[in-house]
Amino acid sequence: MKNYLSELSVLLKKYIELSVEELRLGQTQMFVNLLAGLMAFSLIGVILFIIVILLTLSLCLFLADLFESLPLGLLGGAGILAIFFIILQAFNYRLLLRPIKNMIVNIISED
Numbered sequence: 001m002k003n004y005l006s007e008l009s010v011l012l013k014k015y016i017e018l019s020v021e022e023l024r025l026g027q028t029q030m031f032v033n034l035l036a037g038l039m040a041f042s043l044i045g046v047i048l049f050i051i052v053i054l055l056t057l058s059l060c061l062f063l064a065d066l067f068e069s070l071p072l073g074l075l076g077g078a079g080i081l082a083i084f085f086i087i088l089q090a091f092n093y094r095l096l097l098r099p100i101k102n103m104i105v106n107i108i109s110e111d
Helices: 002-067 070-090 092-108
Strands: none
Touching: 002 070, 002 092, 070 092
């Protein structure tokens, strides 16, 4: 009986250790998935930012040729960026925060 209880306590201890280790590994996997998702989201954001900047520069050059004045072309490009900034500020939650929050919730609830 004594051997049975000691063996049972050893097995219970191993079970608890393995359960804690599995929980730790699950949390690590969730954190890695979350980090990878945020990095991908950031990379897409940087690429879109570069595209917007290049399109704005192209528009500035087009407007400079159209108005035959470089300052007016640059002013037109700055106006387009200002409008873009106002739109982002007005719809900040729907355009930026909601997709990030949804991605985080999807990654966490994936298990």
